[in-house]
Amino acid sequence: MPMYDRILLIKTGALGDVLRTTSILPGLKALEGVGSIVWLTSPQAEPLVREHPLVDEVRIWDGDPEGVGFYVANLGSTGSEWILSLDDELGPCRLATRLQAYSGSRLSGAYEDESGELAYTDDVEAWFGMGLLSRCGKPEADKRKRANELTHGQIFAEMLGIEDSKPSLVLSEPLVEEAREGLGGTGVLIGLNTGAGGRWPSKGLSVERSVELAGLLHAALGTGVRFVVLGGVLEADRNRRMLELLSAEEGLVVLDGGTDNGLLEFAAQVACCDVLVSSDSLALHMGVALERPVVAFFAPTSGAEVDLFGRGRSIRSTSSDYCSYRPDADNSSITPERLCTAVLELLNE
CATH class of the missing domain: 3.40.50.2000 (Glycogen Phosphorylase B;)
Structure with a gap:
C-alpha cells in the first residue's frame, strides 16, 4: 500500500450511510504512512463526524455540481493523496473527477467521466456494482444485492484493503x-x-x-x-x-x-x-x-x-x-x- 499525505473522504449522504461509513476510519488510519484524514460532507451530516477522533478535518459542501470549481481550489492537494469518492450523485462525482485531475491523486470510487456519465473505478466494484451506477444494469445489480451476505463494513474493508471495524459516534x-x-x-x-x-x-x-x-x-x-x-x-x-x-x-x-x-x-x-x-x-x-x-x-x-x-x-x-x-x-x-x-x-x- 502506497503512503499518502492525506486521505480525502467524500461522503455526504444519506445520514445513516454517513454514520456507518465511519467504520472504515480505524482501518484507514492504521495504514502505514497515512497522514491526515479529511472528510467532506453535507451541512446536515456534519454533526455526525464533527468530533470523531480519527477525522483530522471536516469540510462542508452543499453538493451543488455548479459549485465544484471553488472546492477544487480549496481542497486540491499537490501532495500524495487518496481520494475516496463514496457517493453516487452528480455533484460529489464531478468534484472527485476535478480533484483527481488537479492533483493526479489516486481515486477510488464514483466519478464523472469525459462524456458526463457517472462511473466508478474497478476497485470498488463490490459495492457500486450492487447500486444505481452498476455496470451490469439495475436488474443484475438488484440480484447481486439480494444474494449478498457480507456486511457494509466487510465489503468496504475488503475493497480498500483495510481491517474491518465498527462505526462510532461521539456524544458528550x-x-x-x-x-x-x-x-x-x-x-x-x-x-x-x-x-x-x-x-x-x-x-x-x-x-x-x-x-x-x-x-x-x-x-x-x-x-x-x-x-x-x-x-x-x-x-x-x-x-x-x-x-x-x-x-x-x-x-x-x-x-x-x-x-x-x-x-x-x-x-x-x-x-x-x-x-x-x-x-x-x-x-x-x-x-x-x-x-x-x-x-x-x-x-x-x-x-x-x-x-x-x-x-x-x-x-x-x-x-x-x-x-x-x-x-x-x-x-x-x-x-x-x-x-x-x-x-x-x-x-x-
Whole structure:
C-alpha cells in the first residue's frame, strides 16, 4: 500500500450511510504512512463526524455540481493523496473527477467521466456494482444485492484493503445526561423507532402493529418497562397517532421523544435506550454506533449489510420481495410477535 499525505473522504449522504461509513476510519488510519484524514460532507451530516477522533478535518459542501470549481481550489492537494469518492450523485462525482485531475491523486470510487456519465473505478466494484451506477444494469445489480451476505463494513474493508471495524459516534456526557433527565423515570426503556420517513414506506412498521408490539412487551415485562416513541419530522403525524393509542393502554408508560430534535440530541435519546426497536433508518445506525442493543427489521432493504456486532437481532421479511428495494414491498411477516421475542431475548442476555 502506497503512503499518502492525506486521505480525502467524500461522503455526504444519506445520514445513516454517513454514520456507518465511519467504520472504515480505524482501518484507514492504521495504514502505514497515512497522514491526515479529511472528510467532506453535507451541512446536515456534519454533526455526525464533527468530533470523531480519527477525522483530522471536516469540510462542508452543499453538493451543488455548479459549485465544484471553488472546492477544487480549496481542497486540491499537490501532495500524495487518496481520494475516496463514496457517493453516487452528480455533484460529489464531478468534484472527485476535478480533484483527481488537479492533483493526479489516486481515486477510488464514483466519478464523472469525459462524456458526463457517472462511473466508478474497478476497485470498488463490490459495492457500486450492487447500486444505481452498476455496470451490469439495475436488474443484475438488484440480484447481486439480494444474494449478498457480507456486511457494509466487510465489503468496504475488503475493497480498500483495510481491517474491518465498527462505526462510532461521539456524544458528550452532558448531552446524554440531559436526554436521560428529559426521559426521566426508572426501569427498562425501550425505544420505538418504527417509522420510515417518506421514501420507503415499507421499511416501517404500521402504527397499529407498533402499538401491538408495545402491548405484548408490557404484558411480558409489567410495570418495569417504559417506552419512548422516536422519529423525525416526517414521522410527526404517525408518531402523534401512536402516542395517542399507547397512552390509552392501561398501565402502559409511554414518553414522547419528539420529532424536531437536532441530530445529536436524537442520538442522545437513542443512547438512553436499553433496547431500540428500529426500522432500517438513521436511528438504527445510531444505535449500532453507540453500542446499544438493537432489534432491527428489514423488508425492502438488505438486513445482511447491517452488522449488529453481536448486540442485536435482525428480523427480516420472509416475503418473496425481501430486499427488492420496492417502496411497496410486503412487510407483513414483520410481526409484533417476532419483534417481541427478539426484544425479550436481548433483555435476558
